[in-house]
Amino acid sequence: MSSPLSRLRLADLLPVATIGLRTRPGRAGLSVLGVAIGIAAMVAVLGVTRSSQAEVLAQLDRLGTNLLTVTSADPRGGEEQRLPSAAGPSTARTEGVLAASATAQLDDLHVYRSDLVPATQRGGLDVRVTDTALPSTLDAGLLTGVFLDEATANYPVVVLGFEAATVLGIADLSGDDRIWLGGRWYVVVGILEQVDLAPEIDRAALIGAGTAAADFGWDGHPTRVYVRADTGRTAEVASMLPRAANPQAPSRVSVSRPSDVLSARLAVADATTSLFLGLGAVALLVGGIGIANVMVISVLERRGEVGLRRALGAARRHVAAQFVVESVLLGAVGGGAGVLLGAAVTVALAQNRGWQPIIPSVAAALGLAAALLVGTVAGLYPALRAARMAPTEALRTA
Structure with missing residues (x-):
């Protein structure tokens, strides 16, 4: 008479699979910690990067990407070189230009709070000649006071x-x-708010063209022209500005877009993200190896249990399922803890930097999926090894 087929109900599988976890919580905790660190690193990297990028994109939207600066292409000694005196009006008349403002850096002039300050203490501040269109061109606001007008x-x-x-x-x-x-x-008479796309304006004292000519002999040649272009035609306007600013020698004119610095931060963030994701993957791999080691040791320590279950009629698949489920549980708990830890790190760093914390749902889902996959793969070999044990051999070596 043939023996009945062995059966293992799903309701019984979970208690059986968690015997090793409940009897050796310290070892299980260390395995969970290894996976959690890897998942937390990946989630935190993606979350912090997304939060940072969102802040940069918001800053780009706020400041605009259509601001261009026209300068000499061959500055010497860090000082701005002169442009033709008609560079300002010529760029303002260029098709696609919404506003333009010409400024000039006055060399060898310094700014002090008092006439008693020694001349050797420069303070790193510049003196610039500007026209009245500067605030509208840069979209710069006044912190207090008023800006220069035609009279002042x-x-x-x-x-x-x-x-x-x-x-x-x-x-x-x-x-x-x-x-x-x-x-x-x-x-x-006035103090400007911070101008993110024109830091040279932030550290300058701005005076009018009339007083610059009368007091310091300024000859009317600008050294930098700010141009606000039609957003959809920014690249086209940039290609036309060198000839507009200096028709005789357009090759000696340089046109740049200050917002490109912010855009470059996005590219750097993407490169850094790839690096740290790689480090997180390595940490996750180490956690998976830790789970595999724990499961192998667990199989060796529980040979008597495996042999007894096999002798009482448990099928190989039931023994294998027991250890696979145990390994998957270690990965799942580690993945869940890692997602929570990564989210907490993201929120803490974002709030510290003044960003809006963003935790991508894809990162959390992929983190959990990766943890489950690592747990499953790490448990396959120990599970198959346990399933292949002969009952007599397992009982004899227990």
Whole structure:
């Protein structure tokens, strides 16, 4: 008479598969930790990168990608070189240009809070001549006060960039704020907000063309022209600006787009993401090897149990399923813990940097899937090894 086929109900599989986890929680915890670290690294890298990229994209949307700067193509000694005097009006008349503003850096002029400050202390601030169209071209707001107009541009008044005002210790214009500029007193009438796409404006003291010509002999040649182009025609406008700024020698004119620096940050972030994802994958692989080692040891330690179950009629597939499910559970718990840990790291870093925390759902799903896959693969060999044990051999060597 043939013996009945061995059966293992699904309701019984989970308690049987967790015997090793419940009896050796320390070893199981270390295995879970290995997988959790790998998954947390991958989730955190993707989350932090996505949060950072979202912030950069929001900044690009806010600042615009249609701002261009026109300068000399051969600066010497770090100083801006002169452009033709008609460079400003010519670029403003170029097709596709919405606004243009010409500025000039005045060399050998320095800015001080008082006339008692030694001339050797430069402070790293520049003096720039500007026209009245600068705020609208740069989309720059005023922190306080007013900007230069057609009247004040001819008088000894100055508007400070954000960094320049900070260095000089001028936070508001509640008093009679003056600065010592080029050996003359200038009244501060305004302070600009920070201009992210034009840092040279942030550290400059801005004066009008009339007073620059009268006090310092400025000859009307700009050194930098800011151009706000039609967004859809930015590349086309950029190709036309060298000839517009210097028809005689367009090759000596350089046109750049400040927002390209922000765009480059996205490319760097993508490259860095690939690197750290690779490191996270290595950590996950190490965690998988740890699970495999634990399962192999578990099989060796539980030979008596395996032999007894086989002698009582348990099929090979039931023994294999027991150890595979145990390994999958280790991977699943490690994956879940890793996703939570990675999300927590993402939120903490994003809030510290002032970003909107973004945790991609794809990252969490792939993290869990990867953990389950690692747990399954890591448990196959130990499970097959346990299933192949002969009952007599297992009982004899137990």
